[in-house]
Amino acid sequence: MRHVHFIGIGGYSMSGLALVLHRQGLVVTGSDLSPSSRTERLRREGVTVFSDHRAEHLAGADTVVFNSDVPADNPERVEAVRRGLTLLHRSELLAQVLAPYRAVTVSGTHGKTTTTTMIGMILAECGFDPLVLIGGESPYFGGNVRMGQGSWAVAEADESDGSFLRYRPEVAVATNVEPEHLEHYAYSFDRLADAFSAYLAQVPSQGLRVWCADDPTLARIGVELGPPGVGYGFAAQAAVRAEVVAQDQGGTRFAVFVEGVHQTDVHLPVPGRHNVANALAAMVACHHLGVSWDKAAEVLERYQSVKRRFQRLFEGEVLVVDDYAHHPTEIRATLKAARQVTRGRLLAIFQPQRFVRTQNLWDQFVGAFDEADAVYLTEIYAPAGERPLPGISAERLADAIRRGHPGPVYYTADMMALVPQVLRDLQPRDTVLTMGAGNIFRVAEALSERLRQGSAFGLRRELGL
DSSP, X not given: OOEEEEETTTSHHHHHHHHHHHHTXXXXXXXXXXXXXXXXXHHHHTOEEESSOOGGGGTXXXXXXXOTTSOTTOHHHHHHHHHTXXXXXXXXXXXXXXXXXXXXXXXXSSOHHHHHXXXXXXXXXXXXXXXXXXXXXXXXXTEEEEOOOSSEEEEEOOOTTSGGGGOOOSEEEEOOOOXXXXXXXXXXXXXXXXXXXXXXXXXXXXXXXXXXXXXXXHHHHHHHHOSSEEEEESSTTOSEEEEEEEEETTEEEEEEEETTEEEEEEEESSOOHHHHHHHHHHHHHHHHTTOOHHHHHHHHTTOOOOTTSSEEEEESSSEEEEEOOOSHHHHHHHHHHHHHHOSSOEEEEEOOBOHHHHHHTHHHHHTSOTTOXXXXXXXXXXXXXXXXXXXXXXXXXXXXXXXXXXXXXEEOSSGGGHHHHHHHHOOTTOEEEEEOSSSTHHHHHHHHHHHHHSOHHHHHHHHTO
């Protein structure tokens, strides 16, 4: 490889890999229809990023990288085939990047980015100097990549398209398994579970399988595979177990026990039991590498949320938080975390992502918002190429939620129209939580900007609302 071109270079994983190759001295170019902080960072670093997809953008390239969302008829992908260039799926390139390292990989339906960031942070502060690749933007790393000179690498392993089976980690972490992305697994949860079993089975005898004992599927897989493995969680059968001591606006305090023996106490400065589980997974992985429980706890006390993972955008008369939660389990966990920090009502704004996910998890979505005092839905965010499904819409989902929800449930087709609507409804001490994997963060950003201009209640008077 001398000149690598990325189709969709702005994606979290794609942009991270592009930056790694660029800093290794390769010629890197790419294309992406959506400008972002990641494409701007690449441009600042000297990477050429095109804002459209054209065959001529491949001039000089010998290798072309794509991800699972890039269709076969993409003009750049078509041109790569026509010219006989090396075509690599993103995961194939990641496998090549990880090959020289001793790798820690993290997979799971939820918690991958947070857990990967925590592991990377602990190892960085303990002298391992790791390469870290995350599917988000961490303030600690200044983005989604940490370039390291050590022998260890830490990366997310994506189960959504089965690509996590391409890696050969020395330490493999599995946070949970839920019926998500089943279209890749012939709509069979058993096939998805088998894939997780194969992912964990790849660990060598001197390595470690780290699996969540609270997840029934992983607990079964962990027992079936046997050593070398450690189950973690809140469950009594977990070898490494957490007990929450206190939860407040400053975060969560918990104790860590190994085979029933107290090891250390942790103050995690982010809310939610799900983040306690993520932190515990990170501690187990790092302890295997030689990090003491006390040192891991000390580092985690300085943890900062990854962008769009319970990211506080405004704090004043009200609190505005943005989160990537897009699966019913994530929504419930994030709402509980928000309830931990709110001083008044909790207003949840949700943008469903993908018609197929909304259809497959319809009943779970309907019951996911009980913790919120009011719920606002906007239309489904669909990636390019996904077609609407008959009868599947955010308006119908709002109707279904409304039938069983104790508070008001609203539907607004125009996403940005939510901004004045929520400003009208705000009361002092409220918490506003935006959730979704699409572009709902723009609502949180707009709300925060309006609030910075003056109090919500002053704004209502100014706008005559």
